[in-house]
Amino acid sequence: MFIAIGFMLLGGIFGFVLRKKEFRNISKIIILLIWLLLFILGLEVGSNPEIISGLANIGVEALIITLAAVFGSAVAALLLWKHINNKRKGLHEE
């Protein structure tokens, strides 16, 4: 399972060693691979009748998870923002 991450690290090392060299087409290759992989994901979804018939439920589930993730991260950002601003105020009072 961690093979894919291994490939990313390998790429990172490769890119760092060869950082004098420019890889101009790399972002195009990335986009093409993403298109290919999402097309394949679509193929799998489309050929699976259970998922097609449950698409409405899947959509609702996805929305609920998103709302939870967005709300959770927004609250965490608010706490950090308040923490940083309080410290700033404290410094001024001293």
Added chain:
Amino acid sequence: MKSSLIIVSFFALGVFFGHFEIIPLSVVDNDISFYALCCLMFCVGLSLGNDSNTLRRFTRIDPRFYLLPVATIVGTLLGCAIIGFLLPGRSVIEFMAVGSGFGYYSLSSIFITEYKGVELGTIALLSNILREIMALLLAPLFVKYFGKLAPISVGGATTMDTTLPIILKFSGKEFAVISVFHGFILDLSVPVLVTIFSSI
């Protein structure tokens, strides 16, 4: 926004082709997607390691803002865990796997499909597209009610590219470096966290 539309249409095209059996499913059954995934990861690593600016830019940040990626990760996972605990049907870990896409829908959905199956992969795709759309459309609301760091947290892994212009507009230009730093760390954390939650 345009690039996400293209990506969604490739997915939709695949659904169409698969549903009407235009392309034989043997394409899907062998390991093409896994090989393509490994190529993709290599390229992503290459582009990050090759950019000498990325590493240099991060040395000039107020140290307290280094905590923002941590806040985003903890807040997101906590939100997903709580809602996963309240809702029946799916395990908490599966909710956290979807949440740890942080808006990086292409990569997270591909990973989750590979490890957890097509259904959860599709949920990950939709959920993380929705996250990016919310970050793009609701940024002013987040600034108003949750402070200037909130649009960056909500933007997740997209804050170094797609959502960066919106963040600069509503939080302010002084947040550019923080936003790029945040996106960079979240980008790296997506494959790691998704793999971890998919293998528990």
